Amino acid sequence: MVDDEKALAKFRDKMDRELKSGLVSLILLHVIHRRGPDYGYNLLRTIQEASGKRLAFKEGTAYPLLQNLERMNLVTSFWSGGAGGPPRKYYQITELGRTALEQALGDWSDLIDSVQNILHNLGNGGVPK
C-alpha cells in the first residue's frame, strides 16, 4: 500500500510538472501583456491571486523564465528605482511577444479542445475498473 501511495504521488508530481511545462511562460507573457510594464514580484502576485493560489510553483524558478522571454525578444526590460526601495526590473511585452502570445493562446485553446473532445467522446463518468 505504501508503494502504491508513492507511485500515485510520483505520477501526480510528474503530471503536474509536465502540465506546467511551458505553461508558466505563457501565463507570464499574458500577464505582462495585460498589466503593462511591471516587475517580477507584482507579476507573480497577480498570477497567484488570479489563480486563487492554485497554480503552485516555486517563485524563484519564474525569474529565469522571464530571462528566457527576454532572450527570445518576447519582452524587454528596464530598471527603475522604487521610492526608498531597491531598484526593480520592469518587463514589458514586445511586438514579437504579442504575436507569440496570440499564437500560443491559440495553441492552448486547441489543446484544451482536443483534450475535452477525448474526454467527452470516450465518456468522463469515471475510470472503468
Place this chain on the structure above:
Amino acid sequence: MTEDPTPNRSDTTEMIVDEYLARVEKRLRLREADRAAAMTEIRAHIEDKIRDEQERSPARHRADIARDVIDDFGSPQDIAVAYTPEGPVLHLPSGDHVIRLGRAVGRGTARFFKIAAIVLGVLLVTAIGLGAFAYAEFKPIIAANAPYEVFHYRESCNPCDGISLNEPFPVHSRAREVRLEVSSHATGNGSGTFSVDVIDSNGTVHYSRTYHDLDDNNASVDTTLPAVPGTWRAVISYSGYHGHAHIEVWTIGLPPDAGIWEAGW
C-alpha cells in the same frame, strides 16, 4: 549596564535573508553582471513579499515570515538549475534530464577544449617569441663555435689499388680551427697501405700519415689543425690496401653565408 548581544528580530530576519541570498548567489553560474542583476531582482522580490506578508499578518514574527517567503521562493539549487540555458528543470519532463545532462557535458567538454586551445596558442606564441629571441641573442656565439663539414670522403675496396685522389676543400675566413678525422678498417692481413696528406692553400702539409693494415687495423685519429683560409687539398693514395677509409674535415665556425641550422652537431 552591558549591551544585550542577542540580535533583535529585525536583525535575525536580515541575517536569514542575507544567508539565503548568499547561498543562491554562490550557486548561480552566470556572468558577473547577469548574476548581480539577478540577485538584485531576487532580493527585491523577497523583501517586497516579506513586507506584504507582514502587513497582512502583523502579529507574526518577521523572521518566521522570512522563512516562509524563502521556502516559497525555492531552494538555491532549484533556482541555480532554473538559470541554466535550457531553463527550469522543474518544468521539464524527466526524460529531458538526460538530454540536459548530455548538453551540459558537451558544453563542458567544448569549454575545456576551447580553454586548452587558448592555452596552447599562448604557449606556442611564447615559445616562438623565446625562440626568436634566443636565435637573435645566441646566433653569433653559435656561428663562432659550431662545427661545419667542409670535406667528406668514404671508400671501401678490396683491394684499392689504382685509386689516387687529390681533393680540394674550402677553409673559410671565419673558421677558428680545422678538425680532421680519419678512420680505417683493414680486412685481412694483406700488405697494403693507405696514406693521407692534408695540405693548406700555401702548400704547407699539416697532416701526413700512412696506415699499414697490419699495424693500424681499426686506426682512428681526431686532430686539430690551424685555420688557414683558402683552398686546402686532401691527397689520398692506396697500395694493395684492403678495407675501408673514412676522412672528414670540419671547420669550427660557420661560413658567413651559412645559417646556424647548417651546423653539424
